[in-house]
Amino acid sequence: MASLNLRLNSSISSKIDTSTIFKLKNGRFNACNVFASLNLDTKTYPSTKVKLGVSKSEEIMAAEAKYLVGTYARAPVVIERGKGCKLFDVEGKEYLDMTSGIAVNALGHCDPEYVNAIKEQADTVIHTSNVYYTQPQVDLAKRLVECSFGDRVFFSNSGTEANEAAIKFSRKFQRHLHPNEEDPPAEFVTFTNSFHGRTMGALALTSKENYRSPFQPVMPGATFLEYGNIEAATEVIKRGKTAAVFVEPIQGEGGIYSATQEFLQSLRSACDDAGALLVFDEVQCGLGRTGYLWAHESYGVFPDIMTLAKPLAGGLPIGAVLVTERVASAIAPGDHGSTFAGSPGICKPALVVLEKIMKPEFLASVSKKGKYLKELLLQKLEGNKHVKEVRGLGLIVGIELDVPASPLVDACRKSGLLVLTAGKGNVVRLVPPLVISEQELKFAVDILSECMPVLDIEEPK
Template sequence: MMEQAAVTRQTFDDVMVPNYSPATMIPIRGLGSRVWDQIGNEYIDFTGGIAVNGLGHAHPELVRVIQAQSEKIWHVGNGYTNEPVLRLARGLTQATFAEKAFFCNSGLEANEAALKLARRYATDHAIARNGVQKSEIIAFYNSFHGRSLFTVSVGGQAKYTEGFGPLPQDIKHLHYNNLAAVAASISEKTCAVIVEPVQGEGGVMPADPLFLKGLRQLCDKSGALLIFDEVQTGMGRTGFLYAYMHYGVVPDILTTAKALGNGFPIGGLLTTSKIAASFSPGTHGCTYGGNFLAATVAGRVLELINTKDILDGVKARHERFITGLEAINARHGVFAKFRGMGLLLGAVLNPAFSGKAKDIVDAAQNVGLMLLVAGPDVIRFAPPLNIPEVDIDEGLALFERVVNTVSLSNKVC
């Protein structure tokens, strides 16, 4: 066997398409909420793989089940079904409003499927609406639903669509949490309203409860489907299995991914039997969706996360984070406010520190802490749901070191 050449961060620039700009360090091992890089540096992980690793790195039970399944069978194609995916679908439908499930590989694919299903459903039921062309999708500025041409067009951030035109049509963007704007715009032409219960990439912005309740009422009145994009908020992230449960607003379609596989790629769509009927054989598909390995991991993730201990633990850890962040801010005054739900939190920078979110993330890496941004002015925290309290406290101590440096630097300037 030939010896493999060493790889470094420079290797990325040499061989990879430059659509990412990754960190200088290369992680090679993780355990729980800790990560180690190529040269042995240790980090506390407050990113959770961008809200993916809900149970942390190398969870022993997930390692066990994927090893066991890998020795049996991996893939047969969707001309057949398999036991793990049927157990997963049954588990999700029993735990949620849904009656039917569809599986794919990512949140992007789940949202693509949801939007296609909404338009197909509208087409199937056109006669009941006197033949009105019902294809319009209402979405919201600063939302994020994926990077396909369709989903990136639905997402309300122009920077992600520049240079990719012509874009899919019949998509209308309105301001998040502005119910009056939706009431003025929704009509018989609207087939769906898609919304994140908490905008993740858009700055960790929770929805106003009255906004979501109002969307439900407006969709019912106009015959539009209400789609909740819970790719980032799902699987316990907010302290509930899905965020719709916190708000008490039931969508028609829910999309899920990220933490569903704890790092193994899987996405899903949940809906009712009536709506699901519009995806008759041949209308939609996914080669790898719901394969043996992904479904096995996701099934065990669901069992582990959907427990009182984990979900209540998320709420308790939320309070620990907020208390710690507020104490840091009382000493340094860098942040205007903290927002979010559960363990999806955003620290919003004061105007005096505008645009410095990425600088803080980069500086944190240098002291052994992994952080995220949510735009240029928001630091995002999305650690494992089961992160030990000692790691929260140690990570916040490292965070304060960075915040202190930024604060002092700003004063000198």
């Protein structure tokens, strides 16, 4: 009896005439050699050889432990691909992504227009350095100026770099403003629960002691005040002493705490009286996350400098510092710079992200979904003894617990939902892609609710 052979390649016909496969002869079917090609309308992903008894995820995690510096306490998931608001691990398990790469993937994963912009620019030129002019960098800067308080833009590669630039610009501004003074104002005011980055200057303005203490001494001259304390801020911000005040309108890493309009207005007034600059760090809360293009717009208070990063290039590394003309006039060629920042390979897709998010109907949808998310959480979690507060604005929401949040985060992950912690580890942080649907939000809240009993399990003593 002849064997049945199938050869699979990329040129197929989905129709196979079985009359050519089996021939009736003397009342019996005889199998003939068949050569069929199948054209599968699915995306294929490279496979990795895995040792017997070891999953692909385990092998990759073991390699990470061997070759990478151990700076991250990673969740035991190896992500392979994403689409929309879903992520898939190397074993094919599906997760609803309520982290969006820590508030980065605002358009979700693999948005077609965003992907096309990357491909088109990659086919042209990706990097030139800032020795030369490029059109995408100018286009992105122009659009940022048009839709904000700012008059000029400086590009960096991350949020911490944006804050480092803002620190330098603030001190240079004060030196420019006081050219005849040997020691112009050089100190900074920042707040409890703040997070401005992990490089040495930004770290000095970050309140968590455990972030700073291993690297002391960090940059001197930072004073920490209670977030929201108007009286303390008014007393400490002084002429001849304070160069700038750094504040997040909504604190992300610190636990999803929102400022009040009165607090931000008091900082604006105190800075004006003292000749200090007001710097809004909108690295996490800016660019549509709150339902406003910029978080400070909901307060009607405007800064001298604003730092951006996370969602601006949809997952590619970028940071931006927006400044008024008054601040920009103090900065001269050579005062600051970056080899990679503002490259055309980043700026073209970033412009796609900005153009989509800044549309009024897009921002209105974020606001609507944010209210829906909080309503669902309040309904589902009402009466739970561990839930102290649900807070936030738009699609940056925190659930404060009276116990550590990590068991809940782990349980959600096992059930196909990815969420983050914040604050002192007792806040569940929800920062999904801004394109998430209400159906997906309901699915997320249902899983959270179903996993809440894990918080009742006492830790073994």
